[in-house]
Structure formats: C-alpha cells, structure tokens
Amino acid sequence: MSGQKLLLNLYWHMHQPDYRDLTSGEYILPWTYLHALKDYSDMAYHLELNPAARVSFNFVPILVEQLQDYAGQARHGDWRDPLLRLLSKPDLERITDAECQLIVDSCFKAHHEKMLSPFPHYQRLLHLYELIEPLMQSGQFHYLSAQYKADLLVWYHLAWTGESLRRKNKVIQDLMQKGLFFTLEDRQALLDVISETLQGILPRYKALLEKGQIELSTTPYYHPILPLLIDLQSAHDAMPDAPLPQSATYPDGHTRAIAHVEAAKTFHEKVFGQAATGMWPAEGAVSHAALSLLAEQNVAWAATGQAVLANSLSKLGLAHEHPQQYLYQPYRVTNGQQDIVCFFRDDQLSDKIGFEYARQYASEAVHDFIQSLEAILASSGDETPVVSVILDGENAWEYYPYNGYYFLQELYQALAQHPSIEMTTFSDILGMQQAQTLPQPALLNDICAGSWVYGTFSTWIGETAKNRAWDLLCAAKQQYDQYIHQLPAAAKDKCQQQLSICEGSDWFWWFGDYNDTFTVQSFDQLYRRNLSNLYQLLGLVPPESLSRPVSTGGGQAENAGTMRRGQS
Structure with missing residues (x-):
C-alpha cells in the first residue's frame, strides 16, 4: 500500500424546500433558518477550523434563495417568519390565541435526547406544559404567562444554535447560563446573533470556495425528481410491478x-461567482434520459x-455482486x-455517518471509518x-452529541493527516482523468432509473397517497398549460414560480403511512396550499379535491423521517 492513494469524495447535501406562502411571503415552517443557525453554520466552521480538509457541498437553489431572503429580513429587521417575529415582539402578554x-x-x-434533555431549564418548561396541556387543548392559551412564552421562545432558539456559536459567542453563553426570566433585551440580543449568523452563511x-477548500454543486432549482417529470413510467425500470398514478x-x-x-x-453562478461543474440530481434520481x-x-x-x-450493471448483465468489483470508480x-x-x-459508509456513528464515541466512529477506507484501499x-x-449535511447532527462537533472535528483531522487517503472533490477527479494521472472512466451504456434510496423511486411514487399527489399535480399542470398564455408577463412569472414549487420532491417524500402524523400533516397542508395558490394565480377556483388531505401518516420513521438509508 506504500505510495498508493485512496481518493475520497466527502459530499454533504444541503436542502430545504420552499416554506413560504408565495401569495403572502410568510414562512409557514421554520426549518430553513433553524438549520442555518445550527447546521449550515457548524459545517462551515469545521472547515474553517481544519483548512487541510477538502470536501464538497451541494446547495439546492431554492434553499439558497431562502437563505438570501432571511439575510435580507435580518438586515431590515422585518421578519416574515412568525417565530422570529414573536421572538422580537415587545409585549407577549397580548398576542393572539x-x-x-x-x-x-x-x-x-427538537430531538429531545440531544437538544432538550441536556438543558434543565428547557426541560422544566416542557414538564410545566405537560401538566397544563389539557387546558391548552380547550383553548385556554393565556393560562401560560408572557414570561413562560418568552423563556420558551428563547430556549427553543438556544437549542437550535450550533455548537460553534455556543463555544464562540458570549451572548449565547450568557443566555444559557442565565437560564430563565429572559427579558426583552435578552431576546433582542439573541435575535442579533441570529441575524448576524443568517447574514454570514453564504459569504x-x-x-471557502474561493480558497479552493470546497467544491460547490447545485441541483435542479426546486428539487424535482427529473426522471419522473420526464417520464412517470420510468419508475417501472426498478419497480416493474408498482402501481402508478392515473x-x-x-x-x-x-x-x-x-x-x-x-x-x-444561472442562479448558482450568480450567487457564488463560479459556475457549478456538477450536479446532484434531486434525491440522486437518474435515468438515461435525465442524465442525457x-x-x-x-x-x-x-x-x-x-x-x-448495481441495478444498471445487472440490467447490462455485468458483475455486481461485490462492491469492491464495481463501486469505487466513476x-x-x-x-x-x-x-x-x-x-x-458508498451506501454502507454514508449510512454509517447518517445513522450509526451518532451512537458511538467520536474516536471509535472515526477509527471505524478510517479502517473501512483502509480495507477498501488494501483490496x-x-x-x-x-x-x-x-x-x-444537515439532519444527521441533531442525533449526535454536541451536534456532531467532536465527530466532525476528529474525522477531518484524521482524514487530512492520513498518508494514504486524499480528500478530494468530483471536479478534481475529472481533472486527474484529463491529465491522465487517473484512468478514463469506464463506459456505462445504460442506466436503470432510480434514486439513492433503495435504487428505486418508491419514496416518491408507487403508493396510494404518493400517486394521488401526482394526479393532483398533473391536473393542475393541465390547467396551467391551458390558461398560462392568457396572462400578462408578471402574472406568468408568478405562476411559473408557483408551479415549480409544486414540482419539488419533498411533498411526495412525506406522504405515506410510515411517517409521523404531525409532520405529514404539515407538509400535506403546505402542498395543497401551494396547488391552491397555483389555481388562484391562474384565475381559477381550486378544485374541491384540494380540501381533502392527501395523507395522514401515522408511522414512526427512523430519525423522524428526515433521512433514509441507501439500502432497505
């Protein structure tokens, strides 16, 4: 193994769908700014801390657009997110039911074990709420004092701060030390930290990109499943017996x-000043037509x-039994x-970071990861x-102690210092092939259509609720095609934007009885609201079918359903 290298592409995918109501500009769900405060901030920090580490990030344009929007709100202090607006509200005594x-x-x-239980004051707020929850259900919201609401708002945002902020920012440290009886001045100080963090994410x-430490790629703008947009029947490539939409x-x-x-x-180059060489198709969803x-x-x-x-090699009659035979090459x-x-x-190594290592000591997890790479190299x-x-690159860390701080710190150090592992990027690999220091990539004559989840599209189509969601979208698109030409230019742009939001993959991800009821309800309502907005922007009355839930959920998916494993 002397002198031989393993080339490692460590690739973090950052994505949130558009949580805004396009007609009002209001944010319906807070996940974009919360992940910015916790995960996008921390992930940049670890690379700033370890300049020898090199990785790639994928930023979905609709996420970047929302980050820009939040940064603008922060600059002007005009919050269109209701939780941030409440955090800044001087008088919490007179808020509405x-x-x-x-x-x-x-x-x-928040993940209670890692994000709530470590903080006794936050725990106490939960226990108090559990005692009086029946009163809340009967509409007695003001049984809770303004002070309780202030403390709960502050602790929620403190729990969603990244570990880098907790270690570096004195305001965050002081608030966590104080613990209760937060004043308006305390809330404003916290909001100032949130504002500064949101404005700093993209810069x-x-x-890091300009230093050459990272590669940035992009995804089709609103994160649609390209193969299914092109051909719904492509789902049968890997799921020949799956029922499809009407x-x-x-x-x-x-x-x-x-x-x-x-x-x-276009948007990626405008924001980051460099064109994206590559692309993570939404959900890694590919087909021969989509790749073409x-x-x-x-x-x-x-x-x-x-x-x-593996499915593509099987389709072509080529060896696919052992990953070592086929996986470790482009x-x-x-x-x-x-x-x-x-x-x-590499499903096994990727899923270890996503699901397994959170339950291990950081040093043990990093040792296992390095050993796995060394075994690949040796073979x-x-x-x-x-x-x-x-x-x-965002949802895994709430299941780790300290938001994955020790794991990521030790992982980057171990990889950057390893004599036989080179942290690289996808474009670096292409450059090595062009320079003929690496062999040219093998030819793959066909692709079996599928995604990174199980190699199929089963997370987005082929189940009753998911198929119904597609039928609702197809019906709306037919009306769009019929009426869009009658509208003035500005109205056309608004309609196209609304349609694009509806085409995103996330709505279909959440439909199904294996996800929890509350989350499914949130995404179901937002999906139907987006479709209704599209009809209204076209000057049409939304159909009655959009008043009925697509899915009710009821399951308990692993890691709250925010992530999937590559293999079932």
Whole structure:
C-alpha cells in the first residue's frame, strides 16, 4: 500500500424546500433558518477550523434563495417568519390565541435526547406544559404567562444554535447560563446573533470556495425528481410491478425539467461567482434520459446511489455482486453525442455517518471509518479507488452529541493527516482523468432509473397517497398549460414560480403511512396550499379535491423521517 492513494469524495447535501406562502411571503415552517443557525453554520466552521480538509457541498437553489431572503429580513429587521417575529415582539402578554398555539406547537420540536434533555431549564418548561396541556387543548392559551412564552421562545432558539456559536459567542453563553426570566433585551440580543449568523452563511461558503477548500454543486432549482417529470413510467425500470398514478404522464415534463436545470445553473453562478461543474440530481434520481438532459446542459458530472449502479450493471448483465468489483470508480454515461461522468455513493459508509456513528464515541466512529477506507484501499490491487460518501449535511447532527462537533472535528483531522487517503472533490477527479494521472472512466451504456434510496423511486411514487399527489399535480399542470398564455408577463412569472414549487420532491417524500402524523400533516397542508395558490394565480377556483388531505401518516420513521438509508 506504500505510495498508493485512496481518493475520497466527502459530499454533504444541503436542502430545504420552499416554506413560504408565495401569495403572502410568510414562512409557514421554520426549518430553513433553524438549520442555518445550527447546521449550515457548524459545517462551515469545521472547515474553517481544519483548512487541510477538502470536501464538497451541494446547495439546492431554492434553499439558497431562502437563505438570501432571511439575510435580507435580518438586515431590515422585518421578519416574515412568525417565530422570529414573536421572538422580537415587545409585549407577549397580548398576542393572539393563534400565536400562543404556534409557540407551544413549535417550540418543543427538537430531538429531545440531544437538544432538550441536556438543558434543565428547557426541560422544566416542557414538564410545566405537560401538566397544563389539557387546558391548552380547550383553548385556554393565556393560562401560560408572557414570561413562560418568552423563556420558551428563547430556549427553543438556544437549542437550535450550533455548537460553534455556543463555544464562540458570549451572548449565547450568557443566555444559557442565565437560564430563565429572559427579558426583552435578552431576546433582542439573541435575535442579533441570529441575524448576524443568517447574514454570514453564504459569504462563509463562498470564501471557502474561493480558497479552493470546497467544491460547490447545485441541483435542479426546486428539487424535482427529473426522471419522473420526464417520464412517470420510468419508475417501472426498478419497480416493474408498482402501481402508478392515473395520469399516464406529466404534461410537457421534459421542458419543465430543462427549466429547472437552466435556472439552477444561472442562479448558482450568480450567487457564488463560479459556475457549478456538477450536479446532484434531486434525491440522486437518474435515468438515461435525465442524465442525457444534464449532459446536453453541459453538466460535467452527476452523482447518485450505489443501488442504481448495481441495478444498471445487472440490467447490462455485468458483475455486481461485490462492491469492491464495481463501486469505487466513476463511470461515463453517453447518449451518443454528449457524455456525463457519474459517481456512485458508498451506501454502507454514508449510512454509517447518517445513522450509526451518532451512537458511538467520536474516536471509535472515526477509527471505524478510517479502517473501512483502509480495507477498501488494501483490496484495490494496483487501482486507485475513488470512494464517494454522500449524505444529508444537515439532519444527521441533531442525533449526535454536541451536534456532531467532536465527530466532525476528529474525522477531518484524521482524514487530512492520513498518508494514504486524499480528500478530494468530483471536479478534481475529472481533472486527474484529463491529465491522465487517473484512468478514463469506464463506459456505462445504460442506466436503470432510480434514486439513492433503495435504487428505486418508491419514496416518491408507487403508493396510494404518493400517486394521488401526482394526479393532483398533473391536473393542475393541465390547467396551467391551458390558461398560462392568457396572462400578462408578471402574472406568468408568478405562476411559473408557483408551479415549480409544486414540482419539488419533498411533498411526495412525506406522504405515506410510515411517517409521523404531525409532520405529514404539515407538509400535506403546505402542498395543497401551494396547488391552491397555483389555481388562484391562474384565475381559477381550486378544485374541491384540494380540501381533502392527501395523507395522514401515522408511522414512526427512523430519525423522524428526515433521512433514509441507501439500502432497505
């Protein structure tokens, strides 16, 4: 193994759907700014702390757009997020019943073991609420004092601060030390920290990009499942017996897919000052048609899941039994005229970070990860293995102690110092191949359509509620196509934006009885609201079908359903 290297692509995917009501500009759910405060901030901090580490990030444009929006709200102090507006409200005694309901419904939403239990004052607020919850259910919201509401708002936001803020910021430290009886001045001081953090997120990543420490990629703008937009029947490639929506196809889906890709490329370059060389198709969802579309749009590389590669090799009659035989190399996919290089996720290593290592001591987890890479290298003979570890860069950390602080710190240090592991990026690999210091990628003549989750589209289609959601979208798109040409230019733009939001993958992700009721209800209501807004923007009355829930949930998915494993 002397002199031989393993090339590691560590790739963090950052994504939130659009949580705004487009007609009012109000935020319906707070997850974008909360993850910015906790995860986007911490993930930048670890690289700022370890300049020898190199990784890649994928930022979905609609997330970036919301981060820009929050930064603008912070600059002007004009909050369109109801929780931030309540945090800044001078008098919490006279808030409405709906605002009281929002506080108690929202401010205990955190992983209790890691984000609530460590803080005795926050725990006490929960125990007090549990004692009087029956009164809340009967509408007696003002049984809770203004001081209780102030303390709960403050603790909720303190619990969602990243570990870097807790270690560096004196305001956060002082508030956590104080613990209770927070004043308006305390709340304003916390809001100032939140404002500064939100305004700093994108400049920090842009600085890391300019230093060459990270690569940034993008995703089709509103995170749609490209293969399904292009052809709903592509779901049968990996799920031949799955029931599909009544709608045979998504109207003019290929054109819509191109629009998402073109918009993403333009927006990414405008924000970060550099064009994105590659793309993470939403949910790693690919098909031969989708990859051809990306290649035609001059996207040099894309990434997806291990099972997609295994299914594709099986479809072609090629060896796919052991990952060591096929996984640790990029492949070239061609439509005969344009090529795109495809990288494939190591499911085992990615899922260990996403699901397993949170339950281990940081040093043990890092040791296991390094040993796994060393074993891949030892089994590679004379080849240079290219290992792609790809996962959610935001939702995993609330299950780790200290938001993954010790794990990420030790992981980056161990990888950067390892003599046989080179932390690299996807574009670096392409550069090495062009310089002929790495072999050219093997040709993959066909792709079995699927995603990084199980190698199928089962998370987004093929189940009763998911199929109904597609039928509702297809019906709305038919009306869009019929009436959009009658509208003036500004109204057309608004309608296209609203349609794009409805095409995002997240709505379909949450539908199904394996997710918890409250989360499904939140996304179900927002999806139907978005479709209703589209009808109204077209000058039409929303159909009665949009008044009925698509899905009710009722299950208990792993990690609250925010993440999936690559293999079932």
